[in-house]
Amino acid sequence: MKISRWLTSIALFALPGLACAADLDGGRLSMLWGVPFAGLLLSIALVPLFAPIFWHHHFGKVAAAWGLAFLVPFAVVFGPGVAGASFVHALLAEYIPFVILLTALFAVSGGIYIRGNLHGSPGLNTAILAIGAVLASFMGTTGASMLLIRPLIRANDNRKHVAHVVVFFIFIVSNAGGSLTPLGDPPLFLGFLKGVDFFWTVGHIYQETLFLVGVLLVLFYALDSWYYRRQQEVTPQDPTPDTRDIGFDGKVNFALLGVVVALVLLSGFWKSSVVFNIAGTEVGLPGIVRDVGLVIVTLTSLWLTPKKVHADNQFGWGPMQEVAKLFAGIFLTIIPVIAMLKAGLNGPFGAIVAAVTRPDGSPDPAMYFWATGALSSFLDNAPTYLVFFNTAGGDPAVLMTTLAPTLAAISAGAVFMGANTYIGNAPNLMVKAIAEDRGVKMPSFFGYMLWSFGILVPLFIVMTFIWFK
Helix, strand or coil: CHHHHHHHHHHHHHHHHHHHCCCCCHHHCCHHHHHHHHHHHHHHHHHHHHCHHHHHHHHHHHHHHHHHHHHHHHHHHHCHHHHHHHHHHHHHHHHHHHHHHHHHHHHHHHCCEEECCCCCCHHHHHHHHHHHHHHHHHHHHHHHHHHHHHHHHHHCCCECCCHHHHHHHHHHCCCHHHCCCCCCCHHHHHHHHHCCCCCHHHHHCHHHHHHHHHHHHHHHHHHHHHHHHCCCCECCCCCCCCCCCCEEECCHHHHHHHHHHHHHHHHHHCCCCCEEEECCEEEEHHHHHHHHHHHHHHHHHHHHCCHHHHHHCCCCCHHHHHHHHHHHHHHHHCHHHHHHHHCHHHCCCHHHHHHCECCCCCECHHHHHHHHHHHHCCCCHHHHHHHHHHHCCCCHHHHCCCCHHHHHHHHHHHHHHHHHCCCCCHHHHHHHHHHHHCCCCCCCHHHHHHHHHHHHHHHHHHHHHHHCC
16 A cells, blocks of 8 residues: 555654654643644545545545644654654554454455345344444444445445435444444453453443444434335336345355454453563564464455455455555544643643543543543544543553443443544444445535434433433
């Protein structure tokens, strides 16, 4: 990918000063350092709307430009050591593991073809969304999304209105469904690595999850039924021919999916003293084994999956390339924003940190829910989870017991509100790209937010008064 060229160039530029790198103190930063991040978000939101052809061909260059707009001035002001160390940390500790896991799930799920012609009635669509919600907590929101989005779109390819189906799919499968285990969503996996019990989330936010998913399924069924009953909604000729049976091709990828889950779990349970320090970033042996294993799984899937399966699935790397390039820019430009948040009361975002604490000094679960969720809507929800995890004390034993309502609020906010925008969670952007690649006219960045703010935010308000007050 071209994005790797400019990432490598930046690394080479910064290498001479890495030996003197120091930790980035967010309290010393001005909010102006967040401008490149805001600029990238606005580019993702506006450029596809006003210059779609330009965006389609040059979105990687736009992401690279904003990344350089942050990193070059940052290196000039703070020195190449600090800039290089920050870059390497974002690359090795966050971006590379993130992209490798997404690529493995994308390749493996793309190698499974659900054979047969499903007919996209309201009942069937609702059932697929419900199945996806269950799968998301066991194979990750990315895995469940990539497995089911293609057959769901194919099932509805003879209908006029399909965008709402994909929007609710993002709400339910790509986000809310992944809230019950650390396998479901990256924030919960980071909590697991910090010491939160594997089954803690399923025991403490299952009621919130059942409420959110259940209400969304009911709303979707009502909306989809209204569309389905309209005249000329279903075309006389179904583009996908009927077949006698429903089945799976590329079954070997189910085994490979199990390997992916095992590797992720292994990296969490395996404690090793072998640690490599690379420019101030510690890379542990379990993480290396996991990432190398995931690369092998990806290559094995591509090797063993019959070409016909990929052809039937209309498998292509376009959506993965878009996510990789855009999130490279996001992970880079987000560096100062996360640092400012980590500075707590002493940083530029001190007001946000102060807002989650009651006058008596105790944490306010409702404010933690909304602060974590609001930032997770636009920042990467994994580091945002860690920021508020540490703000609440960072002791997993205390957070799982005495402060259990606070940890539940942080977990729910990070996972649920990732559905508020296309960039709140990586699968959102991937699902959107796949849908558009198959001719579905998806809402714009702000158009999607009208859906999420109109449907999800009222539900989050209700949840606040029931569970997080």
